[in-house]
Amino acid sequence: MKLSDLAKKIFLIDIAKGLKTTLKHLFRKPITIQYPKERWTPYQRFRGLHALKTEKNESGEKDLCIACGLCARSCPSDVIEIVTSGKGKERKLEQYKIDLSRCIYCGFCVEVCPQNALEMTDFYELAGYCREELIADKVYLTTKHLPKKYKK
Amino acid sequence: MVLETKELLLNMGPQHPSTHGVLRLLLYLEGETIVNSDPIIGYLHRGIEKLAEAKTYTQFIPITDRLDYIAAFPNNLAYVQTVEKLMSLEVPLRAQYIRVILTELNRIASHLVWLGTHAMDIGAITVFLYCFREREIILDLFEMVSGARMTVNFFRFGGVAADLPAEFYPKVKEFLDTFPAKIADYEALLTQNRIWLARTKNVAVISAEDGINWGLSGPNLRGSGIKWDIRKANPYAVYNKLDFEIPTGQMGDVYDRYMVRMEEMRQSTRIVHQALAQMPDGEIKGKVPKIIKPPAGEAYSCIESPKGELGFYIVSDGSEKPYRVKIRAPSFVNLEALPLMLKGGLIADVIAAIGSIDIVLGEVDR
Amino acid sequence: MVLVKIIIILGVILLVVAYLTYLERKVIAHLQVRIGPMRVGWHGLLQPIADGLKLLVKEDIIPEKADKWVFILSPIICLVPAFVVYAVIPFSQHFYLANINIGILYIISISALGVYGIVLAGWSSNSKYALLGGFRSAAQMISYEIFLGFSIIGPLMLAGSLNTLKIVEAQSGVWFIIYQPLAFALYLIAGIAETNRIPFDLPEAETELVAGFHTEYSGMKFAFFFLAEYANMMVVSSMAVILFLGGWKGPFLPGIVWFAIKVGAFLFLFIWLRGTLPRYRYDQLMRIGWKIMFPLCLLNIALTGIIYYLFL
Numbered sequence: 001m002k003l004s005d006l007a008k009k010i011f012l013i014d015i016a017k018g019l020k021t022t023l024k025h026l027f028r029k030p031i032t033i034q035y036p037k038e039r040w041t042p043y044q045r046f047r048g049l050h051a052l053k054t055e056k057n058e059s060g061e062k063d064l065c066i067a068c069g070l071c072a073r074s075c076p077s078d079v080i081e082i083v084t085s086g087k088g089k090e091r092k093l094e095q096y097k098i099d100l101s102r103c104i105y106c107g108f109c110v111e112v113c114p115q116n117a118l119e120m121t122d123f124y125e126l127a128g129y130c131r132e133e134l135i136a137d138k139v140y141l142t143t144k145h146l147p148k149k150y151k152k
Numbered sequence: 153m154v155l156e157t158k159e160l161l162l163n164m165g166p167q168h169p170s171t172h173g174v175l176r177l178l179l180y181l182e183g184e185t186i187v188n189s190d191p192i193i194g195y196l197h198r199g200i201e202k203l204a205e206a207k208t209y210t211q212f213i214p215i216t217d218r219l220d221y222i223a224a225f226p227n228n229l230a231y232v233q234t235v236e237k238l239m240s241l242e243v244p245l246r247a248q249y250i251r252v253i254l255t256e257l258n259r260i261a262s263h264l265v266w267l268g269t270h271a272m273d274i275g276a277i278t279v280f281l282y283c284f285r286e287r288e289i290i291l292d293l294f295e296m297v298s299g300a301r302m303t304v305n306f307f308r309f310g311g312v313a314a315d316l317p318a319e320f321y322p323k324v325k326e327f328l329d330t331f332p333a334k335i336a337d338y339e340a341l342l343t344q345n346r347i348w349l350a351r352t353k354n355v356a357v358i359s360a361e362d363g364i365n366w367g368l369s370g371p372n373l374r375g376s377g378i379k380w381d382i383r384k385a386n387p388y389a390v391y392n393k394l395d396f397e398i399p400t401g402q403m404g405d406v407y408d409r410y411m412v413r414m415e416e417m418r419q420s421t422r423i424v425h426q427a428l429a430q431m432p433d434g435e436i437k438g439k440v441p442k443i444i445k446p447p448a449g450e451a452y453s454c455i456e457s458p459k460g461e462l463g464f465y466i467v468s469d470g471s472e473k474p475y476r477v478k479i480r481a482p483s484f485v486n487l488e489a490l491p492l493m494l495k496g497g498l499i500a501d502v503i504a505a506i507g508s509i510d511i512v513l514g515e516v517d518r
Numbered sequence: 519m520v521l522v523k524i525i526i527i528l529g530v531i532l533l534v535v536a537y538l539t540y541l542e543r544k545v546i547a548h549l550q551v552r553i554g555p556m557r558v559g560w561h562g563l564l565q566p567i568a569d570g571l572k573l574l575v576k577e578d579i580i581p582e583k584a585d586k587w588v589f590i591l592s593p594i595i596c597l598v599p600a601f602v603v604y605a606v607i608p609f610s611q612h613f614y615l616a617n618i619n620i621g622i623l624y625i626i627s628i629s630a631l632g633v634y635g636i637v638l639a640g641w642s643s644n645s646k647y648a649l650l651g652g653f654r655s656a657a658q659m660i661s662y663e664i665f666l667g668f669s670i671i672g673p674l675m676l677a678g679s680l681n682t683l684k685i686v687e688a689q690s691g692v693w694f695i696i697y698q699p700l701a702f703a704l705y706l707i708a709g710i711a712e713t714n715r716i717p718f719d720l721p722e723a724e725t726e727l728v729a730g731f732h733t734e735y736s737g738m739k740f741a742f743f744f745l746a747e748y749a750n751m752m753v754v755s756s757m758a759v760i761l762f763l764g765g766w767k768g769p770f771l772p773g774i775v776w777f778a779i780k781v782g783a784f785l786f787l788f789i790w791l792r793g794t795l796p797r798y799r800y801d802q803l804m805r806i807g808w809k810i811m812f813p814l815c816l817l818n819i820a821l822t823g824i825i826y827y828l829f830l
Contacts, residue, residue, distance in 0.1 A: 014344040021340040022549045022794045045299035076211035106214035106305045170725040273725045275797030281550035347796045500799040
């Protein structure tokens with residue numbers, strides 16, 4: 001062993017180096033955010049809660065969805081349930097349900113939609129008090145879900 | 153009078169602070185010395201291989217995310233690559249580069265989780281937070297690209313789901329530029345620290361010969377001094393166009409495995425740098441039939457995942473759903489060598505050994 | 519009069535110990551680029567009180583197979599000595615409870631009692647993790663107690679007294695840390711080991727033994743161990759200040775403030791070390807103790823003796 005190595009060992013240089021590193025960080029700005037008060041904004045492509053898009057025309061709001069059922073078929077977890085009425089051109093969407101408790105947010109339903117009627121929003125606070133609350137129906141999916149303001 | 157001694161049977165896990173998830177270890181102890189040990193697995197079994205038989209080929213991609221959940225891109229890549237082999241699909245060059253960039257970033261993220269938890273197990277709590285700080289930046293990048301931080305579901309047969317967004321490039325450059333200094337921080341806290349050396353040198357040694365016999369792969373094998381990396385040995389994607397080194401150790405102890413992974417993080421940074429520079433413009437998805445129906449047959453292909461050799465073996469009967477999917481999970485194979493490493497060590501060494509083989513129970517139990 | 523003093527000291531120590539947990543959480547958080555407690559009160563200032571209340575009203579579980587009386591007694595055995603030693607610590611020139619001639623001996627012998635609480639806690643829990651923690655603790659504390667004792671012989675020789683006040687008075691000119699740097703380093707290491715802090719926190723090594731000797735404890739009994747650990751940290755720091763850093767002595771400010779500043783610096787060092795270092799292994803800890811620390815302690819005593827005899 002060289003003399004300098006021995007000196008390093010006796011004077012605990014290795015440990016001092018570690019102490020210096022942590023001390024350096026003591027005066028840095030913390031990187032954490034105080035979650036319910038401060039929020040982070042997800043990026044554009046974020047896969048959060050689904051939203052059914054609607055189109056406004058003279059007769060009021062109209063679903064973009066044509067009830068083709070591709071989303072239901074592409075879903076790996078089999079959580080989409082579509083109820084339709086009418087045949088052929090008259091085919092209309094009656095009810096659209098997503099069981100959010102089993103959804104894995106893979107985004108395949110959005111990817112296959114030929115009408116771009118389905119999209120994923122940046123809403124991510126999806127906890128609920130019961131299972132029924134987690135079954136999103138058409139009304140739930142078409143109305144905008146803005147995060148509720150946190151109150152202490 | 154001769155006092156009788158008895159072996160102490162200690163049940164460690166599945167709920168224990170440092171068994172990395174739900175691993176259960178039965179330790180047969182003589183005092184604190186380990187006579188024998190017995191890993192018991194299956195607490196996270198979800199039947200993923202069987203699940204594959206009930207899903208279409210595409211539907212199985214998001215499920216591969218959940219194998220090794222801290223490194224989802226390599227899982228995607230290994231699976232997608234095998235199906236492409238089965239169908240002989242062409243993947244455009246740009247898509248290949250995107251795959252390499254994301255997979256290598258994921259390697260860094262995975263190694264950061266390993267380093268943080270491993271160091272915390274040995275008692276250095278601060279390293280954990282520093283590692284997660286950097287990992288957070290990588291996860292941000294993943295969210296930017298794929299829309300999810302961990303279960304990315306991004307690679308598709310014949311390409312990737314979408315091109316990299318424009319805001320990705322400056323962010324990743326910034327990360328790559330600052331990251332080497334961060335590695336130096338971790339090293340200042342650990343590499344030469346006498347306590348760290350005392351805890352990792354000559355602990356849980358596995359020789360090169362044993363390593364091969366037990367089928368180890370990845371950094372665990374390289375730590376024993378064997379230069380085996382599928383990125384070099386059997387290059388996939390565009391790895392043959394990239395210049396990088398394969399770090400190896402000599403002893404095969406915890407410290408060597410630590411050094412190998414630290415160096416791998418630096419090499420991954422280099423790879424991403426080069427891939428970003430070389431990446432051509434062009435298509436991100438090749439010609440792929442609308443309905444994925446591979447011809448009857450079978451294929452195996454593997455990649456170098458952060459944990460080791462991750463392979464998918466798929467048997468197709470020509471229908472929309474695979475007939476059988478077998479996953480060669482590196483963590484599962486690496487875990488088998490654990491009792492060998494532990495023999496004769498102390499309880500404290502168990503923690504160091506589990507940390508150093510870097511298992512993810514999602515992949516072990518599947 | 520003495521009773522008032524006891525109440526004041528006990529109250530202040532309890533409060534300081536409670537806020538020591540807060541300080542530890544805050545400092546470690548900032549070392550790790552986090553913030554730490556923020557919710558209870560301004561910047562989480564009421565957090566220790568909230569924690570204390572929580573522990574007080576928590577369900578107190580005694581395991582079915584535990585040795586009930588020993589299980590209940592051991593936290594008390596742990597806590598009481600940690601507070602009793604404050605009797606002889608001079609916080610300033612005039613503020614102390616007792617001025618006895620064997621002050622240092624009293625501190626060492628009383629604080630050594632705490633180990634019984636830990637061993638008994640590990641034994642009575644009737645759990646394997648707790649038992650291993652108790653064993654480790656017994657071996658560690660008994661051997662480090664010896665070095666703790668040996669390392670302070672140097673300054674005691676210089677002071678020529680075991681009386682805490684006289685030791686401080688002996689440092690009127692130069693602090694003993696200048697004469698006894700080796701003894702100081704040895705004392706510090708032994709002190710950290712004695713209080714079971716990282717890098718020597720083997721009895722409770724949470725990633726190995728879950729929580730070591732107090733794995734089975736909950737509620738107020740758990741809090742007792744917790745308080746004892748932090749109170750011991752303060753005792754070790756106060757001893758270091760008295761023996762090596764000139765006690766309450768310092769310019770301008772009143773003595774008690776100087777004492778608090780010096781103790782505070784030690785406590786910060788304890789926390790800082792915890793935020794930086796990994797943990798030693800059990801056998802390595804014993805090896806360091808007996809093969810490195812012990813000869814060095816003897817060397818220090820011999821050197822001090824020779825120099826003292828020749829030059830003073």
